[in-house]
Amino acid sequence: MTDLEESLIIATINEGAENTANKRFSTKNIASNCGVSEFTLFSIFKTKENLVAAANDYALQDFIKASQKAAMFSGDITDYVKKMIYWGFLKPAEMSFLANYGFWIGKTETDSARIAQDYKRSVEASKQAFTFLKDYDDETHYLVWSFITRNINYFVQNVYCGMHSDSLAYRHDCAETLNGGLETIVRDLGENFNVKKAN
Amino acid sequence: MSRKPIENADDLIIPAAIKIGGNCSRGSFSTQDIATLAGVSEFVIFSRFNNKDNLIDACNKKIYDRLVEIHTEVKNKYPTDSEKYFYGMLDAFLAEPEMTKFAGNYSLVFPRQNKADNYKVLFDWFNLNWKLFSNIAPHGTTTEKYQVVLFEIRELVHDALFILTGEIQDTPNNRKTMYLLSENGVQKFITLKN
Numbered sequence: 539m540t541d542l543e544e545s546l547i548i549a550t551i552n553e554g555a556e557n558t559a560n561k562r563f564s565t566k567n568i569a570s571n572c573g574v575s576e577f578t579l580f581s582i583f584k585t586k587e588n589l590v591a592a593a594n595d596y597a598l599q600d601f602i603k604a605s606q607k608a609a610m611f612s613g614d615i616t617d618y619v620k621k622m623i624y625w626g627f628l629k630p631a632e633m634s635f636l637a638n639y640g641f642w643i644g645k646t647e648t649d650s651a652r653i654a655q656d657y658k659r660s661v662e663a664s665k666q667a668f669t670f671l672k673d674y675d676d677e678t679h680y681l682v683w684s685f686i687t688r689n690i691n692y693f694v695q696n697v698y699c700g701m702h703s704d705s706l707a708y709r710h711d712c713a714e715t716l717n718g719g720l721e722t723i724v725r726d727l728g729e730n731f732n733v734k735k736a737n
Numbered sequence: 738m739s740r741k742p743i744e745n746a747d748d749l750i751i752p753a754a755i756k757i758g759g760n761c762s763r764g765s766f767s768t769q770d771i772a773t774l775a776g777v778s779e780f781v782i783f784s785r786f787n788n789k790d791n792l793i794d795a796c797n798k799k800i801y802d803r804l805v806e807i808h809t810e811v812k813n814k815y816p817t818d819s820e821k822y823f824y825g826m827l828d829a830f831l832a833e834p835e836m837t838k839f840a841g842n843y844s845l846v847f848p849r850q851n852k853a854d855n856y857k858v859l860f861d862w863f864n865l866n867w868k869l870f871s872n873i874a875p876h877g878t879t880t881e882k883y884q885v886v887l888f889e890i891r892e893l894v895h896d897a898l899f900i901l902t903g904e905i906q907d908t909p910n911n912r913k914t915m916y917l918l919s920e921n922g923v924q925k926f927i928t929l930k931n
Contacts, residue, residue: 563764615923637849638763642895643841650903657904677905678914681896685918688895695848701856719922720873720889 543592545572546579550593555634565589590639591656597632598641598663601687605667619690619713626694627704637695642688660684689716747795749775750782755796759838768792793843794858800836800844801862804890805869812872822872823893823916830897831907837897846890892919 539547549568556563565586569579583589604625612618626633637643641660661676664683674682693712696702743749753775758766768789772779786792811825830837840846845859863870863883873889874882896915899905 634849637847643763643847643898653903677908677911680905681899681911681914681918682923684895684899685892686923692848692891699848699856701848715888715922717922717924719918719920719924720885721920721922 542572542574542578543582544596546574546582546589547593547596550589551597551635552631554590554593554638555631593635594639594641595659597636598687600629600632601636602663602667609668615717616710616713619686619716620709622686622690623693623709623712626690627697630698633691633694634698636687636691640688640691642684686716743777743781746777746781746785749777750785750792751795751799754792755799755839756835758793758796758842759835759840761842763842796839797843797845797859798862800840801859803833803836805866809869812869816872819872819920820916823919824912826893827897827900827912827915830893831900834901837894837901840894841898844890844894846887846894889919 546568549571550563553563553568553571565576565579568589569576572579579589583592605622608618608621608625612621641656657680660683661680664679668679668683668686689712693709693716697704697708702708750771753771754766757771757774761767766789768779768782771792772782775782782792786795807826807829811822811829815821815825845856848856860880860883863886864879867874867879867882867886870882870886874885876882877885892915896905896919900907900911905911
């Protein structure tokens with residue numbers, strides 16, 4: 539990857555992170571922020587879809603490296619998830635970009651070759667990121683990878699968009715949710731409910 | 738001479754907007770395309786909704802109302818079986834692909850709007866109906882219940898989208914994985930080796 543390609547990708551992540559519900563992000567701004575013309579941008583990436591895919595890959599590569607490191611230094615999954623949530627809070631633009639364009643969000647792609655290519659790329663990413671996953675078929679790998687990645691993304695994004703305030707307790711609850719799913723949340727809420735009732 | 742208002746204009750526009758909005762990449766739908774599909778002019782759309790944001794809000798409300806209907810039907814069918822409830826909801830989302838795809842792009846259950854006010858709107862809708870969701874979130878404060886319901890709906894939308902886009906095949910094994918992740922988290926899938 540050339541320095542210019544990387545600059546354009548980083549500018550895309552920053553621009554895409556600011557995207558609101560009904561606004562296309564501007565390739566003109568991206569090119570301008572890197573001191574080049576839109577013509578240069580499109581001569582490198584050809585289409586906006588390719589640019590978004592490259593930015594997505596770039597953000598996910600960062601995620602993969604962080605995930606490998608977190609797994610190496612974590613004693614259990616809750617610990618791993620906490621580390622990843624802390625990492626997510628250090629990457630506001632990447633997190634917002636992934637919330638807007640991550641591979642797990644609604645897709646309109648109908649080209650089956652492209653869908654297959656994206657899928658293959660995600661499975662490879664999962665195998666790199668989650669060296670601690672048991673041996674599963676590709677589809678299970680994909681589902682687990684997506685579940686962990688998107689939920690870490692949403693837990694962080696919940697704070698950025700004002701749905702939740704950040705606290706140690708919040709981060710702990712997020713880790714518990716990812717580790718134990720709905721059953722854990724509902725059980726914990728039920729236990730609190732019973733304690734309050736008993737008091 | 739004043740224009741004659743089109744009867745049930747919203748009933749024409751909103752389904753068309755859900756179809757177009759769900760089949761374009763996020764943020765790129767055209768009101769001209771919606772007008773053509775609905776058989777009205779763009780003027781009618783903007784006279785009814787003023788701007789795209791309001792149109793998206795109206796679609797989200799329509800989808801929320803449909804969600805409540807679907808949930809009620811499935812919950813009545815499987816009041817105590819969380820696994821069957823999950824598959825029933827997944828079937829319902831798959832049966833309405835346009836609604837599901839629009840939700841994937843614009844639903845307020847996904848935290849990407851950068852506007853806390855948007856979530857307040859969704860919270861208020863849930864607040865009117867939260868007792869309906871007692872099978873998913875039986876305990877906790879209303880805010881806690883809201884978070885639980887959001888988590889479940891997000892998971893269902895994502896899983897349905899994976900199947901609708903053809904990335905994941907609709908097999909019993911994949912459905913089980915989806916259910917287990919939602920209900921029990923990743924603990925059953927992961928072993929830290931170090």
